[in-house]
Amino acid sequence: MNLRRTGSALLVIGALSLSATACGSDDSNDMKAEPKASASDTMNAGAQTFGPGCAGVPKTGAGSFNGMATAPVATAASANPLLKTLVAAVGAADLGDTLNSADGITVFAPTDDAFAKIPKKTLDGVLADKATLTKILTHHVVAGQLSPDELAGTHKTLEGDSITVKGSGENFTVGKENAAVLCGNIPTANATVYVIDTVLMP
Numbered sequence: 001m002n003l004r005r006t007g008s009a010l011l012v013i014g015a016l017s018l019s020a021t022a023c024g025s026d027d028s029n030d031m032k033a034e035p036k037a038s039a040s041d042t043m044n045a046g047a048q049t050f051g052p053g054c055a056g057v058p059k060t061g062a063g064s065f066n067g068m069a070t071a072p073v074a075t076a077a078s079a080n081p082l083l084k085t086l087v088a089a090v091g092a093a094d095l096g097d098t099l100n101s102a103d104g105i106t107v108f109a110p111t112d113d114a115f116a117k118i119p120k121k122t123l124d125g126v127l128a129d130k131a132t133l134t135k136i137l138t139h140h141v142v143a144g145q146l147s148p149d150e151l152a153g154t155h156k157t158l159e160g161d162s163i164t165v166k167g168s169g170e171n172f173t174v175g176k177e178n179a180a181v182l183c184g185n186i187p188t189a190n191a192t193v194y195v196i197d198t199v200l201m202p
Contacts, residue, residue: 045069045187050148050170053111053182053195056082065186072100073107073191082183082195085115093133099141105158105191106146108174110199111182118199135159139202145192148172148185161202175200 046054046065058064062071062079069076074096077083086109090096099107115123126133138159146155151172154164166173172181172194179198186193 048187049183049185051181051183051195053082053197054186057183057186068193069187069189071189073102073105073188073193074099076188076191077107077109077193080109082111083109085112086110089115089127089133089137092127093130093137095134095137100190102141102190104143104145106142106144106151106155107191107193108140108142108163108179108200109193109195110140110179111195111197114179114196114198135202136199139163139200147192151184151194157202159202163200177201 044066045068046057049065058067058081061067062076063081067076067079071079074087074090077090078087090099099105118126126136139157139161141158142155142163143158144150144155148170151165152167154162156162163175165175166178167181170184172184173179174181174194174196175198177198177200179196179200181194182197183195186195
């Protein structure tokens with residue numbers, strides 16, 4: 001079921017990224033103009049990002065910094081190769097529309113390796129339990145698009161509890177798990193994303 005949802009999401013992203021690139025081109029020959037626009041915008045969108053994990057983000061396409069900057073957050077995550085398990089989890093919890101329609105949020109996004117730290121049997125159980133999964137995922141979302149200089153502190157989550165971020169500059173840890181920020185300050189159309197190395201528990 002999750003694979004089917006993820007596949008559908010990726011098809012939608014493909015269509016959205018094609019239309020977004022076409023709209024961003026000033027040249028009527030869209031096919032020839034796309035690569036130049038994408039390379040230039042990628043550098044701009046990724047200019048303020050930081051962290052070793054940023055090297056794993058594609059340079060071009062829907063999963064690049066430029067591609068993610070033009071899409072709402074759940075759609076943007078679907079194109080990021082570091083976040084496949086998170087995308088499947090968001091699909092299983094039916095949270096894609098909620099996240100995409102939110103107005104100005106910050107998302108702490110665990111990588112596939114972060115989910116891999118959870119025993120498979122436990123993870124499969126959580127993915128099959130929509131209520132628990134929703135509680136965990138919304139614990140990773142806070143109000144406002146937080147820049148790095150606003151990140152440290154305690155923030156209320158979409159789940160209703162709070163989460164504390166410690167650090168400064170380009171070194172931050174999140175929650176009681178002390179999840180490290182691997183790639184921070186990633187812009188999407190409606191959110192700022194901080195990719196982290198550990199799943200946060202409410």
